[in-house]
Amino acid sequence: MSRPRLIKESSAPLPLDRELLVRIHDLMVKTRVLEERLIQMYKQGHGYFWIGGPGEEAFNVPLGLLMKKGQGPEYDYLHAHYRQSGTLLALGEEPIGALRQMKNTASDPYSGGRNFAGHFSLRKYNVAPVSSPIEVQYSIAPGTAMMQKRVGGDGITIVTGGDAGTAEGDFATCLIWSSRPANPLPVLIIVTNNKWGISTSAEGQHGETRVSERGKAFNIRSKTINGNDPVEAYTELKEAMEYVRTERKPFLLEANVSRLYGHSSASGANYVSEELDCLKQFETRLEADGVLTRQQMDELRNRYTEDMAAAARIARDEPLPAPETIWKHIFAEDK
Amino acid sequence: MSRPRLIKESSAPLPLDRELLVRIHDLMVKTRVLEERLIQMYKQGHGYFWIGGPGEEAFNVPLGLLMKKGQGPEYDYLHAHYRQSGTLLALGEEPIGALRQMKNTASDPYSGGRNFAGHFSLRKYNVAPVSSPIEVQYSIAPGTAMMQKRVGGDGITIVTGGDAGTAEGDFATCLIWSSRPANPLPVLIIVTNNKWGISTSAEGQHGETRVSERGKAFNIRSKTINGNDPVEAYTELKEAMEYVRTERKPFLLEANVSRLYGHSSASGANYVSEELDCLKQFETRLEADGVLTRQQMDELRNRYTEDMAAAARIARDEPLPAPETIWKHIFAEDK
Amino acid sequence: MANMAQAIRMALHYAEENLGVTDIFGEDVGAPLGGVFTCTQGLKTAWNSPLDERGIIGAAMGIALGGGRPVAEIQFCDYVYNTIDLLKLAGNTCWASNGDWNLPMVVRTPVGSGIRGSIYHSHSFDATMTHIPGWKVVMPSTPLDAYGLLISACKEQNPVMFLEPKALLRVKGDERIPGEPDDDRALSKMIDAPLGDRSQWKPQWPAELEAFAIPIGKGKLLREGTQLTVVSYGRTLPLCSRAAQTLADEGISVEVIDLRSLWPYDWEMIKTSVQKTGRVLFVNEDTEVTNFGEHLLRRTVEELFYSLLAPPRLVAGKFIPGIGLADTLEMASVPQQNDITDALRSLAGEQP
Amino acid sequence: MANMAQAIRMALHYAEENLGVTDIFGEDVGAPLGGVFTCTQGLKTAWNSPLDERGIIGAAMGIALGGGRPVAEIQFCDYVYNTIDLLKLAGNTCWASNGDWNLPMVVRTPVGSGIRGSIYHSHSFDATMTHIPGWKVVMPSTPLDAYGLLISACKEQNPVMFLEPKALLRVKGDERIPGEPDDDRALSKMIDAPLGDRSQWKPQWPAELEAFAIPIGKGKLLREGTQLTVVSYGRTLPLCSRAAQTLADEGISVEVIDLRSLWPYDWEMIKTSVQKTGRVLFVNEDTEVTNFGEHLLRRTVEELFYSLLAPPRLVAGKFIPGIGLADTLEMASVPQQNDITDALRSLAGEQP
């Protein structure tokens, strides 16, 4: 496996404008603090299971910022996995929704207390429901892209998932269906490679030098990037998305990222200091380049920490869904 | 899609020795005559369905000749699809078995009248049962190869299937499981590309320039050959098999072949004159090179035709399995 | 009258013209073949997919999420079994998202025995499918019902599984589909693709087709009777009707219910009938262990125990790993005319 | 006493040492984790597979064809549903080849609710699995039964599906597994992997383990009774036992059968009991439409109708698309203690 490249020499000037850098940083902090709060809720018994995206903020936040946000095939679709909180916050979601899902309250906006944390669903922004089975979203994604291609416009479909999951046939399905000569599709196929599937290291399992090479046989434009660098992530995502938007063809993007609190609460959810921390690294860079001071960043973090604590207190006291609601929404007529 | 290359200039001397050429030709004729008899049985109402391998003899016969024949992991395993009669005859099977399966008699040696024509099973030579679902054999094949690798020796696993079927996730599974760095496997992964899946042309469906390129991302040695030329097929198969036997690593071989009587009886089972006929072409070559005369070849064909007619008469009059035999062999204790 | 394959084709034509159906697809569904059973010949939104059932179900789900209305085909239900996770996902998407999303999609697939299809072209799918929540499941036994149920399916906001009893696909109906021409041969000339080269062919659709819909969830009381109830669907339904006729000739009065919709199903119709007759036979051809008929029977026992004059019975497929190719094997594996007639006769005669 | 996860681990150890088991594999089955429920820690033939359930089942089939004896794991049965075609194929390989080949393979997978697993870690698999011919299917409810059934499974010539009720995996048994040390903590020290770095760890297996086998197909009469029979397995079995105790305190005598083997199952034991009691409740937690309990109930009605004093009943999971995460939802979705006790009480009191 190729190792994530280190962030570019800090002497090179940051190629994004200041406002954007600050916005990305803000959302990365917000996401990290949200995830840490979710973990804390779990550890304090205010939820049964945690899974999420700390370590993927540098990639997920730019993704959300670059999405064409709206409902219906004119806008971008997101078929995500369970580490996508950064993208959702970048789309403008309030963090309390995720906290409510953690506490499985009736007020949980994504599943009404039915699904695990990190399992978002947001029809108003074309975020398809996140489901636990690994990789099925890759078989579904070509469908929304077909509608987008037919409708016209520049909406694209984005699908994300982990490295281990690419072993499922669904990943191949996505490559095949997206690259059919009869109907190439506007899909941005993303793999976030953290080099692990739960406890299983990628080393023994991947004959590929890079996962992104699997696109080549299908003549799909493919690239591996450092997903720990928000600047590289933003720039590369922008380029890839523009290609997909304009050419109406697939692009396979592999982003090397970190898994900063292990797989999930099942593996303890403790900070893994051996992993590269994209937020720390970005902050060093921002400080060195004079974009933000340490103090500003600390204040930001403290503010979010307080906000999140307050939101968690609200969520914690809200009622659970009533037992008889299990019968609701089996069919759409029930709406 | 790349077109099958024409057979090498007939001026070039045939690189295999005469005895082998005659043997390959003999088996190709035998296979063709068998398939034609099966089709005739179907058309005369002595069977419900025909599917088989006319058009693949030039590839399938050499494959059978090159297999290390025997039972158990020291020998080669074959996980085949339903066009493999040439390989079975090359392994030494009597054609009457296939005719019996066509007539679904109790004497059918492959399924006792239970399965369609072409669905061989031959434990004594490691031929795994052919099953109708496309491509599942690719998910199973790594298992026999694991046993072979563990046992030692030079036995390899061979898996075959069609071009359209590579769209199933099982094909990707085979590539992934065969090339795991933790345990690369001795599997010869074969795709016989006839450019069709029933009525669906490969053109609109395959983003790959060649199917064999799908191996490259996994660092699997891969090649596309002209499966209509028995000499090329023999030579390339030999090389690929030697690599797999010795290196204990996978090899992906795509063979371009013809579909000479259409997909199956469901599509009429009539000779398709637009397709290249490997037998005709080989015979021209053998005659030109003085290996066999037209007369010898005609006699051979007539002899097989008579043999096959006689065998079909025998099969036709044999009893069907008794109704109560449906309860046999649900479990192995029943043996 | 149209056969069931033609009825399906006409309903799909109507649906792509009038009900917003955007994609009719699957293996060999588009030109030139138009489906291995001809059900999708000449349809303007029909296209050929890769040979990948997971991709087919996945794409249908995606198209539905993306605002389209797909009608996907699995060539034989025998090949649907690597997609059960996706079918379950389609069935739980509305519920899991607490009503945020819903999937208006139809999956069609031929089921059952009757064409000497051997181990992999004879499967039934009703047991497996009725165990998956969140789907509506229908299975017509006549061309008119096929037409009407497919129209309803194409109007649904939820996933619908449309099971086509393959033994009945080429059987002509007794009832006219509103809008079909009087003459069968005229119909065939208009909408059946010619043999040979079809590249220039275009169907000529009957102009008067309409949104004749059969509501999902309603059974059909095919024959009234007083002494016995038989409930079936699909291939075995006509066998039940014939058995009822035979028994009528013997002086035994059998009520015949064509369930048509498997989920939701017409419990009221079954209940009313069993309360009248006190004896009921459930018939289907899926293998008999963990079989949908066992569900119907369980509910009958649960709610109608004290109305029963004899134990309710099930006639279903044998619990064996496949249907063998030989005639002898197929006949012994799934219910045939005699099995049903005999079972009804014996149930009628059963005395405690 | 060992808990069920430890019992499984010891049986697998015994089987890889003595019964020819060659490969224990699946996602996270090998080092360092040894299975998400610790069932495969420290086993010498355990290894980690790619994240690909189809590959796992396929490889198991191939290993069995190649002369090995695999024990494959699907991490949660919730993720087995893209392999149903392969399970069907494994179940028909012997039959389709007319006895030429057979597949000695075991698949283990955790099933059921009880750990607040939400929609995708709470599925049951007994309904789907009992509908697939050619497999033996077992589901223990105690560590000793788990040990004994797994030993039998590893000796089988046919595919065996070994269902592990996940709510019971960490529950200690009342009975000693032959060969396990007397002291629980001693056992834990010997065979449980330590937290933290495990790279140097090696288990110390109890030396006296033996081939204690529980025959597949035999139930266990857990408690004798005269007025009522309850038949269950897995997570709901201990609830049934407790209900029987409660009812005993109220003066109602309940016979409790732990089915243990779902296919083949111990019909003789059920029959004998129902002929004695005339009242029977079947309990499981799979969703209740096309449910294996409905099969048992159908057979009861078919063969024992005239022995019945009340309608046989089923308590099972609600027919909804998933088990919701919130406590309130899970409790309302699958049978809980009260549901079972109440159902038994009402069945005892039922008068025609």
Ligand SMILES: Cc1ncc(C[n+]2csc(CCOP(=O)(O)OP(=O)(O)O)c2C)c(N)n1
């Ligand atoms: C189909 C399926 N199989 C198994 C699991 C259990 N599981 C949950 S996450 C996971 C590992 C996923 O690894 P990867 O795809 O690399 O994503 P990551 O968690 O590393 O982001 C597994 C095996 C699952 N959820 N779905």
Ligand SMILES: Cc1ncc(C[n+]2csc(CCOP(=O)(O)OP(=O)(O)O)c2C)c(N)n1
């Ligand atoms: C899983 C599955 N889906 C569909 C079918 C129906 N079917 C039988 S053969 C075939 C086409 C196969 O094409 P290809 O893989 O190219 O093999 P070929 O027949 O051309 O040799 C199809 C779709 C099947 N047998 N199995």
Ligand SMILES: [Mg+2]
């Ligand atoms: Mg990963």
Ligand SMILES: [Mg+2]
């Ligand atoms: Mg082909």
